[in-house]
Amino acid sequence: MIQIDDAGSGSLVGGTVIGIIRTETLDFYYDIIPVEFFKTPEFEEKKYKDYCIKIIEEGLNELKVSKDEEIEICQGYIFDKARNYLKEKGYKVLSVKISEPLQSIIEETFIDYAIGLGIPLDYLQYTKYPFHFHRLLKWVLADFKKRSEICKTGWSSYKKYSSIKTEHYIDYLYNSNFRCLKCGDIIDAPCKVSVIKFVTNNEYFIYLHENCYSSQ
Incomplete structure (x- = not known):
C-alpha cells in the first residue's frame, strides 16, 4: 500500500x-x-x-x-x-x-x-509539533528582515501579526535557560539582555544578547 x-x-x-x-x-x-x-x-x-x-x-x-x-x-x-x-x-x-x-x-x-532554515532543534521541540504559530512568530521577529523571507506571507495571520507593535527594553536576566533568538547561542546569565515584547493572544518576550539587538 x-x-x-x-x-x-x-x-x-x-x-x-x-x-x-x-x-x-x-x-x-x-x-x-x-x-x-x-x-x-x-x-x-x-x-x-x-x-x-x-x-x-x-x-x-x-x-x-x-x-x-x-x-x-x-x-x-x-x-x-x-x-x-x-x-x-x-x-x-x-x-x-x-x-x-x-x-x-x-x-x-x-x-x-x-x-x-536556521531554527534550533531545542526551540522546535519547545514550539511542539505542529509548530506553534505565536512561538514561531517570536523567532521571526527576532530577526524580521531576514526571516520574513522564509515565512508563508500569504497567510492572513501573517499579514495580521507581521506588523504588530513591539516594545524594546533592557533587562537583567538571572536564569541561564534562555537562547538568544537571533544568533541562536545560549545566553550566559546573569547578564543584561535586550528584550522585545509583543502581544497577540498572550504577552510574548523575545530575549536577545544585548549586542544582537543593536546589530539589527
Missing part, C-alpha cells in the same frame, strides 16, 4: 513537505513545495496544489507505483486537486487520516528541513 501525506503546511516558517511511502518496504520519496507558493499572489491562486500534484507524479514514478496498488492520501486541503487527479488517472485512492509508518517519517523530515 502507498501512503501520501504532508508536513509543514501549518508552519509559519518554510514550505511544505510532501511525502510518499510504500508501507511494505518503507521505500520513501519526498520533495518540498517551496515557500514562494505560500506568498502573494501564488498563495491566493492556490498554485501550491498544482505543485503538490507535480511532486506526487514524480514520487509515484520514482517508486514505480502501479494502478493495482491502493493509495491512502491525507484528507488535508493541500491534496484537494491531487485526489481528483489520481482518480482521473485510474489509481485506487482512499482519502484518510494518515498514520504510521509515514506520519513519523514525514514529520522528522520536516523538522530536519526546518533546522536547515
Whole structure:
C-alpha cells in the first residue's frame, strides 16, 4: 500500500513537505513545495496544489507505483486537486487520516528541513509539533528582515501579526535557560539582555544578547 501525506503546511516558517511511502518496504520519496507558493499572489491562486500534484507524479514514478496498488492520501486541503487527479488517472485512492509508518517519517523530515532554515532543534521541540504559530512568530521577529523571507506571507495571520507593535527594553536576566533568538547561542546569565515584547493572544518576550539587538 502507498501512503501520501504532508508536513509543514501549518508552519509559519518554510514550505511544505510532501511525502510518499510504500508501507511494505518503507521505500520513501519526498520533495518540498517551496515557500514562494505560500506568498502573494501564488498563495491566493492556490498554485501550491498544482505543485503538490507535480511532486506526487514524480514520487509515484520514482517508486514505480502501479494502478493495482491502493493509495491512502491525507484528507488535508493541500491534496484537494491531487485526489481528483489520481482518480482521473485510474489509481485506487482512499482519502484518510494518515498514520504510521509515514506520519513519523514525514514529520522528522520536516523538522530536519526546518533546522536547515536556521531554527534550533531545542526551540522546535519547545514550539511542539505542529509548530506553534505565536512561538514561531517570536523567532521571526527576532530577526524580521531576514526571516520574513522564509515565512508563508500569504497567510492572513501573517499579514495580521507581521506588523504588530513591539516594545524594546533592557533587562537583567538571572536564569541561564534562555537562547538568544537571533544568533541562536545560549545566553550566559546573569547578564543584561535586550528584550522585545509583543502581544497577540498572550504577552510574548523575545530575549536577545544585548549586542544582537543593536546589530539589527
